[in-house]
Amino acid sequence: MLELSYIRENTFEVAQRLAIKNIDATEMLQQIIGLDTRRREAQTELDNSLAEANIISREVGNLMKAGKASDASELKNRVAELKLQAKELSENLDRLVNEQNNLLVTLPNVPHISVPKGKTPEDNQIVHSEGEMPVLQPDAVPHWELATKYDIIDFELGNKVTGAGFPFYKGKGARLQRALINFFLDNAIAAGYLEIQPPLLVNEASGYGTGQLPDKDGQMYFCQVDKLYLIPTAEVPITNIYRDEIVKATAFPIKNVAYSNCFRREAGSYGKDVRGLNRLHQFDKVEIVQIQHPDHSYETLEEMREYVSTLLRKLELPFRVLKLCGGDMSFTSSLTYDFEVYSAAQQKWLEVSSVSNFESFQANRMKLRYKDEFGKTRLCHTLNGSALALPRIVASLLENNQTSDGIRIPAALATYTGFDLLT
RNA sequence: GGAGAGAUGGCCGAGUGGUCGAAGGCGCACGCCUGGAAAGUGUGUAUACGCCAAAAGCGUAUCAUGGGUUCGAAUCCCAUUCUCUCCGCCA
Numbered sequence: 001m002l003e004l005s006y007i008r009e010n011t012f013e014v015a016q017r018l019a020i021k022n023i024d025a026t027e028m029l030q031q032i033i034g035l036d037t038r039r040r041e042a043q044t045e046l047d048n049s050l051a052e053a054n055i056i057s058r059e060v061g062n063l064m065k066a067g068k069a070s071d072a073s074e075l076k077n078r079v080a081e082l083k084l085q086a087k088e089l090s091e092n093l094d095r096l097v098n099e100q101n102n103l104l105v106t107l108p109n110v111p112h113i114s115v116p117k118g119k120t121p122e123d124n125q126i127v128h129s130e131g132e133m134p135v136l137q138p139d140a141v142p143h144w145e146l147a148t149k150y151d152i153i154d155f156e157l158g159n160k161v162t163g164a165g166f167p168f169y170k171g172k173g174a175r176l177q178r179a180l181i182n183f184f185l186d187n188a189i190a191a192g193y194l195e196i197q198p199p200l201l202v203n204e205a206s207g208y209g210t211g212q213l214p215d216k217d218g219q220m221y222f223c224q225v226d227k228l229y230l231i232p233t234a235e236v237p238i239t240n241i242y243r244d245e246i247v248k249a250t251a252f253p254i255k256n257v258a259y260s261n262c263f264r265r266e267a268g269s270y271g272k273d274v275r276g277l278n279r280l281h282q283f284d285k286v287e288i289v290q291i292q293h294p295d296h297s298y299e300t301l302e303e304m305r306e307y308v309s310t311l312l313r314k315l316e317l318p319f320r321v322l323k324l325c326g327g328d329m330s331f332t333s334s335l336t337y338d339f340e341v342y343s344a345a346q347q348k349w350l351e352v353s354s355v356s357n358f359e360s361f362q363a364n365r366m367k368l369r370y371k372d373e374f375g376k377t378r379l380c381h382t383l384n385g386s387a388l389a390l391p392r393i394v395a396s397l398l399e400n401n402q403t404s405d406g407i408r409i410p411a412a413l414a415t416y417t418g419f420d421l422l423t
Numbered sequence: 424g425g426a427g428a429g430a431u432g433g434c435c436g437a438g439u440g441g442u443c444g445a446a447g448g449c450g451c452a453c454g455c456c457u458g459g460a461a462a463g464u465g466u467g468u469a470u471a472c473g474c475c476a477a478a479a480g481c482g483u484a485u486c487a488u489g490g491g492u493u494c495g496a497a498u499c500c501c502a503u504u505c506u507c508u509c510c511g512c513c514a
Contacts, residue, residue, distance in 0.1 A: 043473050047483040053494085054483090060494045061441045076494040083494090244432095246470090367471095377470080 001364045003379065004263075007032060017110040019374075020117050028103055035100040042096055046089040053082040105214065107301040109361040110296075111326050113337040118325025119196055124338070125325070130309075131318030134344045134400040142345045143398040144276030146407065147173070149367045153394075155276070165281035167268070172422050176409075177284060179416035180390050181259050184286035184311065188387060191307055192302060193257035193288055198237035200261055202226040206240040209366035210354050211332035211358075221263045227281035234260035234287040235384045243366035245376060252370070253300055254291035256388070259284070277391035278350065291368065294360065295382035298335075301357040304385045305337050308353050311388055315410040317341045317396055320349065334359045337385075341392065345399035350392040355385030 013030050018025045056079050057272045063072040068217035095175025146151035158166040169177050177229055189195055207213035207229050211222060221230035228396050231237060237259050247254065262285050273279055288307070292300045305321065324336040339353035360379035363369070369377045401408040414420040 038474065038508060043483080050484085051482055057495045058442065063442085064494085072494070079494045 001361060001399070002033075002107055002110065003360060003364055004036060004104070005211070008036060014110055017113070018108065020111045020115050020335050021108055021329060022025075022119060022225045023108065028107065032100060032103050032107075033240075034105065034316075034340060035096055035103070039093065039096040039100060041164060042089060042093040046165045047087060049082055049089055051286050053079050053086065056082070059174045059181075066169055087384065090110050108331045109334050109358065111130040111329060111333075114323075115329065116323065117327075120325075124328055126138065126219075126321040127321050127323050127337070128309075129318075129320035131312070131316070133318050133342060136400075136402070137404070140345045140402055142276065143269075143343070143395040146398045146402060147276065149413055150407070152422070153277070163281070165279070167277070167280065172417075172419070174202075175417055176394065176422070177390060179287060179413055179418075181284060183413055183416045184382050184387060185257065185259055187311060187314075188257035188286065188288055190254075192253040196238060196241075196258045198231075198234055198258050198260060200231055200237075200263075201226075202231055202236050202240065206243070209240045209243045209363055210236045211365060212236060215331050218267055219265050221265060230263035231260065232323040233262050233386075234258040235289060238287065238289045239291075239382055239384065241367060242368045243405070244368075246369045246371060247291065247380065248314070249293065249370045249372065252291070252293045252296070252380075256289045257284045257286060258289070262389075273348075277395045278346075280391055286387055288385050288387045292377070292381045292383060293370070294381050297357050297359065297383060300381075300383055301335065301337075301355065303388075304355050304383060308339055308355060308385055308387050312339065312341065314408045314410070315391070315397065316391065317400065319352075330356070331358060332356075332361050334357050339388075340385075341396045343392070343396040343399045345354060346395075350396060352392045352396075353386040353388050357385065358382045359385075 002014065007029060011033065015024075015026050015029055056075050060072045060075050060079070063069065063075070118122065118124065141149075144153075144155065147155070150172065152169065152171055154168040154170055157168045158164070161168075185195060195411070201223065204213065204227060207217075207220065212229075212232060216232075220232055222228075222231070237260075238256050241256070242254070261282055263282050264280075266279060266281060277283075288304060290300050290304065309319075319339055319341045322338045322340065324333075324338055329336050333356040336354055336356040338351050339355070340349035341352050342348075343350050359381050362382045363379040368380050368382065370380050372378050397410075397413075398407055401410075406421040409417050409420045409422060411420070
């Protein structure tokens, strides 16, 4: 959620920057500002009315103590009148606040000034690419066939026990999962992140705090009886640790890493790129989250981008980095880098990480603040990124490293798997 | 699931109808003391919104949440949520 004061003072700029996301918000911004004026008037009216009632009540108290109860009755009536009035004023104020909030929540974050305008993924900017494109044998096959050949991932079994998008990992496949998780966690810890194991279900307030609600209701699995959501990413519980907190400025940057299962309904994306591991309802991911001072969040974004690059380098996967265009960015983000690895048998670039700066958008929703050097309370900036999501990494590892002898495991990972050739 | 107890500021904890945003302590910040530190000591230390060009200041709200009683509620009543203890079940 954008800050009201920011909208009020930079209305034109907000509209201009939202246009990068192909959103014409001019009218809505005017509405919000109009409501804001009325809201403040209503607030003042209500406060005045209550203030008067408070003064009179105190007088009544004094009269009672002095034993002049009879003199108090007229004052009592006056207070009753004021209270009645205050109730109406308060209802009016609530209406205005609600109306304004409903508008504010539907307004996406403003993109960073450097974000390219554009509508589709084709308009994303490739800002970096590295690694050698693998040359495969003519008989090379996609990962879902390799999964069956080596009996390491069982999609059919997942269909039987749960449904599509919930595979079983078996034997060396399970081992590979575990190795990747540890590899990612150990690297993050070495880079200064604090490891955290979060709950996999969160309440409504948390879903709202990171922006999944109300925008993406329906994309999360929901446990009706307990009113809890299965997390689509560890970002949700981890960032919400700091909900309603005022952190010390000396604590910056706060760096957390968490491994978790992620659950996504993926409603509306059936039939497209869903073969094998490309799109699952449940998958594993290691997520890094940082809370940072507003002046340093973009340096931090670059640092996180570099960190993710080192992981892919160690895994010897060819990858490229995209700066997302306005139209392809998420609702909550100001600037997002997507990482894609090349999966050679499918001949496809697969997204394996998304690193974003949300500036104060999430912080405003969840009231995550710090005290500046003047003692003023201000909103923090939040950032996060996948480091990394497992399934597509596995897909490309399998496809790119297939040989007639088995699947070659990169050296950095072999320490974790305990084998350097998967047979 | 059954029975009971409870929810007050960063933390502990007092407060059962009237200047209570809330005693006291701890913690924290700054100062004094000290060669330096500890101890000691002094001062300060919630958040949101509104008024004001802004600061100072003032006003309003907030003692889990929502409603109610009352001229007046942290304090009384109702509902909800959550936490704890015991019993049951259980990895």
